[in-house]
Amino acid sequence: MELRHLRYFVAVADRLSFTAAAESLGVSQPPLSQQIRDLEREIGTPLFRRTSRRVALTEAGVVFLGHARAILAQVRQAAEATRSVGEGQTGVIHVGLTGSVLTGPLGGVIRAFEARFPEVEVRLHQAPPEEQRAALHAGRIDLCLMRGPPEDPELAAVPAWSEPVGVALPAAHPLAARDSLVLRDLAGERYLSLRRTDSHFANLLWAACLAEGFVPLLAHEVVEAQALLSLVAAGLGLALVPEQVGRLAHPGVAYRPLAGPVPAADVSALHRSPASSRVANFLAVLRAETGGL
Template structure:
């Protein structure tokens, strides 16, 4: 017995006409009649009473109709569930990130994605860049957003969004009166940094200072950009921070952009290839700039 037999049987049972059922199914009547006869032969019972004037279900046919409809409904549900997963319309998306990344467009991207794919559950996994890389390789996360991502043959890297670097300094600092600063203005300042052992981005900033001819006078290292802002607010030094972090309101902190040449805080998306359908849909949204779809 095949699903085709069940579909043919239900069509005839609902129309009580082989001719009408054949038209609905888009087949000719003789093959349809043969398929019903084959089904009855397999079941060893008649499902229809046929006369020259009408077609009616037998008692066995009435019982079989209920089961056939239930089977076809379950097959339809299973097919739709499989399509939903295959098209990335349902499932789980685990995103690795650092706290500072959420200050940029990612939050809005997640909101638009959830509106577009309400059956996908998004889980956020905050971790250091090194831990994010390990989680991606191990399959514990599906997608990560990092600044200055590492080279890893197991991971694919694509641009997510551009971001500048600026200077966070105490609001009573003499240079807070300037509209912008250069890297060399930081020479001799107490320098606050993300922990270089954990952050390629922190090392990129450090090397940018060296390229401008000075070694930063390191005062404190922390693991999160928000902690940097707290230390700046306390007057413990100045820090190079991503623009999205610096422009948030922080009591006691002034943010000033950097003159060129200046390092960048561009964010990249990382994933294992080939991406899952859910990841593919999120990357597509990222490429579109996270714009909601227009109403139909």
């Protein structure tokens, strides 16, 4: 028994006419009649009473009609559910990120994505960048958002949004009296950094200092950018931070933009290639909300 037997049977049962059923199905009547006879032979009982004037369901045919409709409905539902998953309309998307990424436009991106794809659940996984990349390779997350990601031939990187870097420093520090700073102003100052073993972005900032002719006097390394602000507020040093992080309200911390050669805190979205439908949909919303880079 095949699905076409059920479709043919239901078409005849709905119209009680082999001619009308054949027209609705786009087939000729003889093959349709043969298919119904094959179905009756397989089941072992007549499903229709046929006379020269009319076609009617037998008692067995009435029972079988209910089952046939249910089976076809389940097949349609299965096809729709599968198609919905394949098109990225349902399911879960796992997004890796650091806390500092949430200070930018990501919240608005997630809100817009959930409005457009209400059947897709967004789950956020906060972790250091290298842990995110490992989770992405292992398939535990679908994409991750990070600043200055390292090149990885197995991953695709899509520009997400641009953000400059500035200096977070104690509000009472003499340099806070200036409207802007340059990287060379950090020479000789205690330097607070993201942990360079975890963060390619931290290494890019370190390299920018070296390019300006000085080695930062590293005082402390932390995992999250927000932790840098706490150390700055305690007077333990200065830190290079993304603008959105530096402008967070934090007692005792001043933020000053950088002039001259300025490293960027641009955010990229990393994913396995080719992108799944859910990831492609998320990236489309991301581009629409941020304009990309």
